[in-house]
Amino acid sequence: MPLPVQDQAWPPPHIHRELRLYEQWGAWYGGDPDHLARVYGANQVHGIGLDPKGWDRPQPGVTGIMNRVSRWFWGSPTPSGQVRNTKLHIPIAGDICSTSADLLFSEPPTLRVKGKNGQKRLDSLMHEAGIYGSLLEAAEVSSAYGGVFLRVGWDTEMYDHPVLSVFPPDAAVPEFRYGALFAVTFWRILREDEKGQVWRHLERHERGRVYHGLYLGTSNKLGKPIPLTEHPETEIYADKVDETGGFDTYFPRGLLVNYVPNMRPHRLIRGTALGRSDYQGVEHLMDALDEVWTSLMRDIRLGKGRIVVPDLFLENLGRGKGATWDPDKEIYSGLGMLPPPGTAPNAMLTISQFAIRVTEHVESGKALIAQILRGAGYSASSFGEADGSGRQLTATEIHSRDRKSFSTRGRKTGYWTPSLQWLAEALLSVDLGVWGTKVTPERAEVHWPDGVLPDPEALGRTVELFNRAQAISLESKVRLVHAEWDDHQVTAEVKRLRDELGLTVPDPDRLDEVLIPDASGED
Structure with a gap:
């Protein structure tokens, strides 16, 4: 279905509830x-x-x-x-999103396709197009808004490879069928003048097609379509679209857009295919945390020592200019009256010093933070909270301590894996259709790292024990030490080790059958 041709309310009324949630979550995310x-x-x-x-x-x-x-x-x-407004905000919402992204993509997954040329080109695209950086951005946005849209596109004037764009869900009108994205319309405001006129750009994605439209309307009305040449940001599409306002995407099997939910189900909107934010259900706790720290700062402001002095201690600056008091002044002029009997001169000064309830506020804040992180699905230790032992933990102990965080990570990888499989095929399809590369587009196998770096010392001991028992090949040693490497990197490292150690192999196609010289120098 092409873009709208008649004036209508925009954004569409059926997504108003979602947009309100996105605005609320976006406020916490923005801080x-x-x-x-x-x-x-x-x-x-x-x-x-x-x-x-x-x-x-x-x-x-x-x-x-x-x-x-x-x-x-x-x-x-x-x-x-x-x-002035003295409310204080603690950006724990932003910390949750960045930690979620780090747990997923600080060690990026490996995408593997069957063809040798396809694997080499895919690895090149992942690095040249900055895909891993875009995935970190997408994971952070998904954590905040409950989901994120990935779009594969191209621009032959600027790049010689496909590009990946990240869109938050508040800039899209999605259409789902059986829980999968069937079509989506992205929209953005290009210009808004003093007369209330609004220029909007709509980009609709359907199976194998993309449509672009420019509309002139008001703040709540889409208006009527106008030529794409009327605005410089849409002019680049004018010579690409046909009479229907669209063009082919070189990806006939599906959309060049994919939706990645953060977590399901959505607890506020039943039956929706949209994901829920990590903030859902803990907004009131984040609100209370800000109130606690604002109260602490209020105690600090009120706890500043203040001295109340009588009028006779003030020095008049003149009519209409007020009066001042110098606390370092040593001699005051004589008083024209006698003080009350038995009253010492310093008794006429009143010193106010309020208590600052630091411990109470800090403990309350820690308790709220623990509840917020638990509600969001993370362990407090994932946010830098020490266990108090002061010793270095092993990978197994870190997994045990951060069990809740890694359980949440495991659930999220289940939503990201199909999207990464789609991403590899979409990138190779556009690369083939636009630049004519000699690769066959195919869905990739996704291999996720463990999420915790192993202890190098323990890993070295493991390799040494297997080597002494003659139960491990040279290639297996490299794969064990560098689990994140692909086949090309492993093969190159094995070749370098063979050259340095002077190892020989009877069959060049089988690098694991090596003869290692013994201590006597005989094979």
Whole structure:
């Protein structure tokens, strides 16, 4: 189905609930206090985060709205008479997303295809196109918004290889069929003038086709289509589209777009194929954490020592200019009155020093952080919290300590594996169709690393024991030490070792059948 030709509401009304969730999660991910205040309705009547169960219901009135606002720390207004907003935000939401991405792609998976030429070209594309960096970005966005869209494209004027783009779900209108992405329409605002006119670019992906359209409308209306040449950012597509407004994608088997859910099921929207954010269910705890640390900073501000002095200690600066007090002044002018009997001069000074409840606030913050991370599916140790022993842990102990984090990682790899298989085939298909490379597009096998680097000393002892028992070949040694290497890297390393050690092989095609000289120098 091509792009719309008639004016309609935009974004479409059927995704309003999802967009409200994306705006709420995006505010936590961005970490901007002003954005959080706007989303949760501080200093205003309406807000998105007032009542998660009542977004789509008519608001009962100002009193009811303000009651719901008070449930959120970020929804409470700045107290009257306070000169500035003193709310403090702890960016734990951003830490959750970056840690999730690191657990998945800090050690990237290996994509393998059957053809030798195809494997060599795929490895080249993964490095030249910066695919691994894009996957880290996509994993972080997916953690925050509950999912992410990957799009394979090309630009022959800038690149000599396909490119991978990452799109957050709040910039797309997806269509699912049996839980799989059937079609999707990306949209972005290109320009908005002072008259309220809005230029939007729509990019629709269907099986084997991509459509581009430029629309002139308003803030909530799509408007009517106008020629792509009317805006410089869409002009590049004008000579590529046909009379239907689209062109072929060189990938007839499916879409050049894939949706990767973060985690399923979605706990707020039943039956949807969309994923849920790592923040879902812990927003109120993150809100409480900000309130705790704001309270701590308030104690620090109020705990500053203050001295209250009588008027007679102040030095008048003149009419209308106020008065000052110099705490280092040694001699004051005589008083025109006698102090009360038995009153010492220093008793006329009042020193205020409030207690700072550091321990109470810190312990409360730690408890909230532990609950937030547990609710998001991670272990506190994955965020740098030490176990207190002070000793270096082995890989097995790290797996045991971070069990919850690695369980979450294991679930997420189950959603990423089909998408990475699709990615290899899509990259090779575009590479073949646009640049005519001599490769056969195919889905890749995905091999994930363990996620924890093994102890080098323990690994060395293992290799040495197998070597003494003559139970391991040279190639197997290399694969054991460098589990992340592909076949080409292993073969090259084996050849270098043979050359350095002077090893001989009776059959060049079987590198594992080597004769190692003994101590006497005889074979």
